[in-house]
Structures are given as structure tokens and as C-alpha cells.
Amino acid sequence: MNKESKILVAGGSGLVGSSIIRNLLTKGYKNIISAANSNNSTMDNIKTVAVDFTSQKDTEIFFKEHKPEYFFLAAAKVGGIMANNIYRADFIYINLMIQNNIIHECWKNKVKKLLFLGSSCIYPKNCPQPMKEDYLLTEELEYTNEPYAIAKIAGIKMCESYNLQYGTNFISVMPTNLYGPNDNYDLESSHVLPAMIRKLHMAKLYMNKDLKNLSKELNIKQEEVTSFLNKLGINENRIQLWGTGTPKREFLYSDDLADAVVFLMKNINFSDTYTTDKEIRNTHINIGTGIDLSIRELAKIVAEIVEYNGNIDWDETKPDGTMQKLLCVEKLNSLGWKEKIDLKTGVKLAYEDFKKRYVV
Numbered sequence: 001m002n003k004e005s006k007i008l009v010a011g012g013s014g015l016v017g018s019s020i021i022r023n024l025l026t027k028g029y030k031n032i033i034s035a036a037n038s039n040n041s042t043m044d045n046i047k048t049v050a051v052d053f054t055s056q057k058d059t060e061i062f063f064k065e066h067k068p069e070y071f072f073l074a075a076a077k078v079g080g081i082m083a084n085n086i087y088r089a090d091f092i093y094i095n096l097m098i099q100n101n102i103i104h105e106c107w108k109n110k111v112k113k114l115l116f117l118g119s120s121c122i123y124p125k126n127c128p129q130p131m132k133e134d135y136l137l138t139e140e141l142e143y144t145n146e147p148y149a150i151a152k153i154a155g156i157k158m159c160e161s162y163n164l165q166y167g168t169n170f171i172s173v174m175p176t177n178l179y180g181p182n183d184n185y186d187l188e189s190s191h192v193l194p195a196m197i198r199k200l201h202m203a204k205l206y207m208n209k210d211l212k213n214l215s216k217e218l219n220i221k222q223e224e225v226t227s228f229l230n231k232l233g234i235n236e237n238r239i240q241l242w243g244t245g246t247p248k249r250e251f252l253y254s255d256d257l258a259d260a261v262v263f264l265m266k267n268i269n270f271s272d273t274y275t276t277d278k279e280i281r282n283t284h285i286n287i288g289t290g291i292d293l294s295i296r297e298l299a300k301i302v303a304e305i306v307e308y309n310g311n312i313d314w315d316e317t318k319p320d321g322t323m324q325k326l327l328c329v330e331k332l333n334s335l336g337w338k339e340k341i342d343l344k345t346g347v348k349l350a351y352e353d354f355k356k357r358y359v360v
Contacts, residue, residue, distance in 0.1 A: 001070050001113070001266045003028050008068035010035045010053060010102060011075030012046075016117060016175075018182045019258035020072050021046060027262065033066055035075070054094055059101035063109045070265060071114045073102055073155075077148075078119075079189040081242070081321050084145040092147035099155040103170065107162050114170040115265050116159050118152040118284065120250075120325050121145045122174060130290065130328035133174075133282045142322045156284050163270045164280060171270060173261060176288035176327050180254030180346065181353040187232065192295065193251060196241065196302045197347070197354055202229060203239040204308040217358055238311035242318040245296035250288050250326050253346035256339045260287045263337045272335065288327035289339050305347050 001007070007024060011017035012034025024032055025046075034048045051062045053075055077094040084091055099116070106114045123131045124139035136156070141149045152174075159170035179193040187198065205214050206229055214229075215222040233240030264285065273283040299312050332338075341349075 001029075004031055005029070005112075006067065006069045007032045007072070008035060008066065008070070009033070009072045009074060010098075011073075012036050012048065013182075014074065015178060015180060015183045015254050016257060017072070017074040019180060019254040020074060020261060023255065023258035023262050033068070035062070053101055054097040056097075056101050059105050063105040067109065069112045071102070071106055071111050072261065072265070073099070073114060073116045075102075076117070078184075078191075080191045080195060081144050081319055083189040084148050085319075088147045091145075092151050095148065095151035096154060099151065099158065103155070103158050103162060106170070107166055107168055112169065113265060113269075114159065114168070115261055116155050116170065116172045117261070118156055118172055118174045119148070120174055120176050120286070120288070120327055121149045121322075122153050122156070123325070125322055127322075127325075129324050130326040131286070132328040133284055133286060133331060136282050136284070144319060144321055160281070160283050163283075169270050171264060171268065171273065172284035173264065174284050174286050174327070175257050176250040176252050176286075176325070178252055178254050178257055179350050181350070183254070183350065183353070185354060185358060192249065193298065193302070193347070194350070194354075196299060197306065197351055198358070199232065199234065199239060199241070200299075200303050200306045200308045201351075201354070201359075202232075203234045203310060204306055206234055207237055207308070207310050213359070233313075233315065238313055239308075240313045240315050241295075241299060242315055243295065243320040244316050245299065245314045246294055247320045247322065248292045248294050248324045248326065249298070250290070250292040251298075251343055251346070252288055252339060253341040253349070256341050257287055259340070260332065260337050264335070268335055273331075285332055285335070286327040286329050287332055288329050290327065290329045291343075292324065292326040293343070301344060301347060302351075305344070305351055 009017045013036040035051050052058045125142040127135050156172040159172045162168045183194040184190045185194045185198045211222050211225050214225045274280050
């Protein structure tokens with residue numbers, strides 16, 4: 001991949017895709033196309049194309065028109081525990097369709113290299129910790145996000161199978177929990193860290209009796225603020241968060257993820273992802289920090305950064321999900337990459353981004 005290569009980032013308007021584009025730009029790559037559900041670009045001088053990758057016909061037309069040389073597949077339907085559990089059909093159907101259409105067209109159009117982004121939820125519910133690449137498909141999955149996980153596993157195996165049958169150069173990576181600039185802070189569909197940032201921010205304003213700004217940020221009448229927040233478990237000097245707070249999670253800042261995948265796209269081929277030719281399987285690469293913490297500990301960090309001084313309670317009637325999800329990153333580190341941004345620094349940067357986008 002050189003500076004003039006034609007690079008396509010599917011999902012370029014999202015958390016991961018926009019981080020990849022920023023990283024490519026800082027490294028001097030200029031021939032970049034961002035493909036998303038709409039043509040609204042958050043970056044200047046980047047061509048953005050609206051395309052529905054769930055449509056086989058639209059995907060085929062897109063590839064014929066734009067002819068990418070390198071492809072980052074960051075487009076996906078994503079969400080937290082609640083969204084994954086409620087919209088099960090959407091998560092498996094939409095993600096399978098996006099993956100199938102793009103991977104197949106990358107083969108048909110002789111794309112030089114594809115990088116497919118999955119998720120750490122592909123690993124078994126009771127997976128040994130830290131989770132090594134070889135633990136894939138060894139036991140049953142966590143039920144709450146099973147449809148999404150199955151779709152991502154299918155993507156890994158599709159890339160692997162096309163490589164083995166057709167000689168393509170498709171790489172799959174499995175990031176840990178991500179957060180950072182341009183994250184999704186929707187109260188129904190966001191992941192744990194951005195959801196926590198937004199809720200603790202609202203709890204701080206409510207504790208300070210700042211109903212005026214809360215009504216603006218939530219786009220509701222001032223007299224409706226109290227009942228709205230109470231339904232979210234936010235009261236005058238306390239907030240209730242989901243679960244017991246005991247599960248442990250690993251978090252990676254999105255700019256670090258972008259740096260890792262650009263490094264892999266530039267330097268690593270499919271043949272570098274396995275060590276034997278007897279049974280080539282589980283060729284994906286984990287991307288994470290190898291460090292985790294409890295959700296309770298995370299809440300304390302976020303509360304400190306957001307400057308929320310009230311009480312934090314835990315709603316133990318709500319699901320915890322998998323009790324620990326820590327990636328083994330020995331394979332990634334051995335290939336020559338390691339993260340740069342620690343959690344506290346990353347959360348501070350994420351909160352600043354949140355305030356720019358949501359605070360009026």
C-alpha cells in the first residue's frame with residue numbers, strides 16, 4: 001500500500017471508519033473514499049459515497065465504479081447489550097449481508113488486500129482468559145449477542161475461505177471494546193463506555209440543578225427533564241447503572257485501533273497470520289491492550305473525569321453479559337504493534353469530543 005493507492009473505507013462516518021481515515025491522512029494517504037449510508041462527511045477533502053452494502057446489486061455497481069485497491073471493512077450494525085438482545089434479527093441479517101456482498105466483490109474485482117473488522121464477542125461465553133485466537137468456536141457463545149457474534153464469525157471464516165480457495169489476501173482483526181471521537185452516545189444503542197459518559201454527564205447537570213441545559217441537550221421541555229432522567233435511573237444525587245458492576249472489560253481508544261489496522265494493512269499479509277500449513281484456521285488477529293478492569297472501576301474513572309460527585313448504584317436485575325472479556329494480544333505484539341493511549345487519557349479525550357458534539 002503506497003501513498004497513491006486507492007483506499008476504500010466502508011463505514012467511514014462511524015467511530016472506527018472515521019478513525020481509520022484520520023490515521024491514513026496523517027500518514028500521507030490521500031486517495032481515500034469513505035463509503036457510508038449517507039454522503040454526509042465529517043472530514044474535509046474526503047470523497048464520501050452513499051451506498052447500501054446490504055444490497056448485492058448496489059455493492060456490485062459500487063465496485064465497478066470505484067475499483068478500490070485496498071479495502072477496510074468497518075461498516076456494521078453495532079450496539080450494546082440491550083440493542084443486541086432486542087434487535088437480534090437485524091444484527092445477524094444486516095451484518096451478514098454487508099460482509100457477504102463486500103468480501104465477494106473484493107474477490108471478483110481483484111482487490112489487493114481487504115481488512116475485515118470483527119468483535120471480541122466472537123469468543124465463547126466461558127472462554128479462558130486472556131482470549132487467544134485459537135479459542136474461537138470451542139464452546140457456546142454469550143446468548144445476548146449471539147446473532148451479532150455469529151455474523152462476525154462468518155466474516156472471519158469467509159475471508160479465510162476465500163484466501164484458501166482463491167488465493168486472496170484478506171485479513172481479519174478482532175478489536176476489543178472501542179471508544180473515542182465520533183462515538184455513538186445514543187441512550188438505547190450505545191456501548192458501555194459512551195453510555196456511561198453520557199449518563200454521568202447528565203447526572204452531574206441534574207445534581208447541579210441545570211435543567212435548562214439538560215432540556216436543550218435532550219431536546220425536551222424543561223418540565224419533562226426530571227421524569228425522563230428518573231426513567232434512566234438518574235435522581236438528584238445518585239445514578240443507577242446496569243448490572244452488578246463486577247464484569248471486567250478491556251478498552252481501546254479508536255485512534256489506537258486505527259493505527260493498528262493501518263499498520264497491518266501496510267505490513268502484514270494473510271500468510272503471516274498462521275504458522276502451519278497442515279490445518280490453517282483461526283487466522284484472525286486480536287487487537288487490544290491486554291489490560292482490563294471492572295465496570296465499577298470504569299464508572300469511578302468516568303465519574304472523576306466528568307466531575308460527577310454523586311452516588312453510583314447498581315441495578316442487579318439487569319444483565320451483566322460475559323463476566324470477563326480480555327484479549328490475548330501476543331500475536332499482534334509479535335507482529336510489531338502496541339497501543340499508545342492509556343484509558344484515563346482516552347476517556348478525557350472522548351469526553352471532550354462528547355461535549356463538542358452534544359453540550360449546547
